[in-house]
Amino acid sequence: MTAAATAFAVPSVLVFFTSATLIVVGAxxxxxxxxxVHAALSLIMTLFGVAVAFVAQSADFLAAVQIIVYAxxxxxxxxxxxxxxxVDRREQVSVEPLVGQRAFAAAGVVITxxxxxxxMARSHWVTGAMSVSNGGVPIATGQGNxxxxxxxxxxxxxxxxxxxxxxxxxxxxxxxxxxxxxxxxQGEETGS
Amino acid sequence: xxxxASVDPLFAHGVTWVVLLIVxxxxxxxxxxxxxxVILMIWFERKAISDMQSRIGPQRWGxxxxxxxxxxxxxxxxxxxxxPAEADRFVFKLAPxxxxxxxxxTFAIIPIGGTLTIAGHPVMLQVVNPPMGILxxxxxxxxxxxxxxxxxxxSGSKYPLLSAVRASAQMISYEAALGMxxxxxxxxxxxxxxxxxxxxxxxxxxxxxxxRLGFVPFAVFVIAITAELNRPPFDVVEAESExxxxxxxxxxxxxxxxxxxxEYMNTITMSAIIVTLFLGGPAGWIPNVSHLRWVFPxxxxxxxxxxxxxxxxxxxxxxxxxRYDQLMDLGxxxxxxxxxxxxxxVAGFLVAKGWGFMMAAAVLLAWTVLSRAFDLGQTRESGVDxxxxxxxxxPLPGQVLRSMTDEEEG
Numbered sequence: 155m156t157a158a159a160t161a162f163a164v165p166s167v168l169v170f171f172t173s174a175t176l177i178v179v180g181a182x183x184x185x186x187x188x189x190x191v192h193a194a195l196s197l198i199m200t201l202f203g204v205a206v207a208f209v210a211q212s213a214d215f216l217a218a219v220q221i222i223v224y225a226x227x228x229x230x231x232x233x234x235x236x237x238x239x240x241v242d243r244r245e246q247v248s249v250e251p252l253v254g255q256r257a258f259a260a261a262g263v264v265i266t267x268x269x270x271x272x273x274m275a276r277s278h279w280v281t282g283a284m285s286v287s288n289g290g291v292p293i294a295t296g297q298g299n300x301x302x303x304x305x306x307x308x309x310x311x312x313x314x315x316x317x318x319x320x321x322x323x324x325x326x327x328x329x330x331x332x333x334x335x336x337x338x339x340q341g342e343e344t345g346s
Numbered sequence: 347x348x349x350x351a352s353v354d355p356l357f358a359h360g361v362t363w364v365v366l367l368i369v370x371x372x373x374x375x376x377x378x379x380x381x382x383x384v385i386l387m388i389w390f391e392r393k394a395i396s397d398m399q400s401r402i403g404p405q406r407w408g409x410x411x412x413x414x415x416x417x418x419x420x421x422x423x424x425x426x427x428x429x430p431a432e433a434d435r436f437v438f439k440l441a442p443x444x445x446x447x448x449x450x451x452t453f454a455i456i457p458i459g460g461t462l463t464i465a466g467h468p469v470m471l472q473v474v475n476p477p478m479g480i481l482x483x484x485x486x487x488x489x490x491x492x493x494x495x496x497x498x499x500x501s502g503s504k505y506p507l508l509s510a511v512r513a514s515a516q517m518i519s520y521e522a523a524l525g526m527x528x529x530x531x532x533x534x535x536x537x538x539x540x541x542x543x544x545x546x547x548x549x550x551x552x553x554x555x556x557x558r559l560g561f562v563p564f565a566v567f568v569i570a571i572t573a574e575l576n577r578p579p580f581d582v583v584e585a586e587s588e589x590x591x592x593x594x595x596x597x598x599x600x601x602x603x604x605x606x607x608x609e610y611m612n613t614i615t616m617s618a619i620i621v622t623l624f625l626g627g628p629a630g631w632i633p634n635v636s637h638l639r640w641v642f643p644x645x646x647x648x649x650x651x652x653x654x655x656x657x658x659x660x661x662x663x664x665x666x667x668x669r670y671d672q673l674m675d676l677g678x679x680x681x682x683x684x685x686x687x688x689x690x691x692v693a694g695f696l697v698a699k700g701w702g703f704m705m706a707a708a709v710l711l712a713w714t715v716l717s718r719a720f721d722l723g724q725t726r727e728s729g730v731d732x733x734x735x736x737x738x739x740x741p742l743p744g745q746v747l748r749s750m751t752d753e754e755e756g
Contacts, residue, residue, distance in 0.1 A: 189434075191434070191437065191496075191499060192436075192437070195437070195496075198492070212477075214476065214477040214478040214481075215478060215481070215538075217478065218478040218481035218482065218484070218485050219481075221485035221488060221489065222481065222484050222485050222488050222525070225485075225488060225489060226484075226485060226487075226488020226489060226491070226518075226521065227488065227518055227521070230488075230491050230492070230495065230514050230517075230518055231514075231518070233492075233495055233496075233499070233514065234511065234514045234515065237495075237499055237507065237510060237511055237514075238511065300538060
């Protein structure tokens with residue numbers, strides 16, 4: 155622990171508990187609330203909690219992107235769909251659409267949690283490194299870590315980055331193709 | 347502690363009581379400036395519009411009707427607070443605050459002057475200078491969609507719901523163009539921090555981003571931000587002739603006042619953001635007067651911001667409202683490709699001149715292909731009801747029937 159890390163020990167613990175509470179309460183709300191709009195609101199709360207946790211780790215850029223992309227765009231689209239389809243009422247959860255779905259879900263949860271715990275116990279679970287902290291000192295200081303992030307994305311992780319970009323474009327083209335299907339009354343294709 | 351100091355030089359000598367006091371004063375001053383600004387802005391808008399329409403406007407309360415907004419506020423607070431029977435009560439009460447919060451937070455990152463020295467501490471005239479900088483503004487404009495959307499949905503009434511759907515689509519569409527122009531500025535500055543963006547524009551009008559980046563990002567930004575604000579001519583969200591009052595039709599009393607307050611706060615904040623990003627913020631000519639040099643940056647900033655606020659009023663008084671499909675066309679087919687292409691050209695010129703011209707050629711080529719694609723898409727022949735034509739050009743049911751029977755004969 156360096157001097158900087160010790161001096162902010164109490165505030166950082168407070169920040170951690172605040173963000174943890176936001177995340178856990180929000181996540182519980184997402185799965186327990188009956189009304190889809192309320193569930194989406196809880197999801198926003200979780201996303202904010204994660205953003206606070208990112209800021210506490212000096213990952214300001216990630217925090218901003220978390221809010222702009224997830225809270226600012228993706229959940230808005232969820233709500234958009236919920237409003238358009240009019241599914242804003244309590245859902246019937248007693249029927250099982252697919253037979254045996256619940257058992258499979260339970261097995262999946264057990265496997266995922268076990269895997270996560272194993273990974274966290276053995277190493278840092280994303281990069282495989284034992285620790286991300288640079289001896290208690292933030293890797294990038296002050297003006298954010300956009301430069302480091304950009305360099306990493308466009309050199310080390312270029313392939314993954316481009317693959318993700320291609321995937322997103324394919325999804326968009328596919329969605330447009332499905333939505334703008336040629337509908338003809340006589341079953342014949344006219345035009346190009 | 348060193349990283350705190352690199353965020354704001356105020357913290358260079360540790361966080362003492364004096365520093366905390368300065369921070370508290372900055373927060374309160376920023377808040378009261380915004381509140382006072384809203385009162386003046388509403389009065390200014392009503393007066394300016396009434397002048398443009400040859401009316402007198404507010405004149406009864408205070409000199410020149412200056413206290414009209416206060417009177418309106420008191421009236422609204424004393425009114426009965428109604429919640430519709432069909433409303434989702436929790437979300438209905440939450441929504442106004444979701445509109446107000448982003449409006450307040452965004453103003454915090456705007457530098458309204460230079461740096462002062464108070465009690466030996468350097469004080470930036472900016473409530474906060476976060477490392478994520480201008481991204482905070484994008485994040486907050488993303489969040490402000492929720493207030494509008496949820497207010498419309500929670501009202502449990504059809505016109506607010508339509509308004510909510512329009513708001514969500516419109517604000518997301520224009521956010522893309524907004525983000526792209528901000529990327530252009532960040533590329534040219536080399537920093538996300540608002541303080542550095544302003545500092546990079548110091549040293550004369552030729553260094554301001556409006557001129558340095560070419561006029562295009564500025565134009566795109568102003569259009570996109572007007573759409574984000576839901577102000578005329580992009581106010582389809584609260585189009586009176588179609589949707590009664592839009593998302594706040596069912597609101598009354600103080601909750602309605604909060605919506606009104608937030609809208610004007612956003613107008614002021616966004617004028618200030620435009621000034622900060624493109625017009626050098628507090629930059630301007632400073633006469634050589636001792637002890638009063640710090641006043642001039644603030645004055646320049648205020649003059650520029652009021653100028654932009656006037657432009658918004660002017661837009662409202664003179665431009666007719668866009669139709670919803672025109673709004674979407676402008677956002678997706680014009681502004682997003684334009685801002686993306688311009689960003690690539692600016693990035694190319696930042697690397698080297700040769701790259702810049704190559705990028706320009708590539709963007710020109712892409713523009714030609716894209717406009718050809720739009721052309722093909724619009725004139726494409728397909729099934730009778732494949733894509734609905736534009737509202738004004740839609741054939742009448744009789745004509746559709748005739749075309750179908752004619753086709754079978756031929």
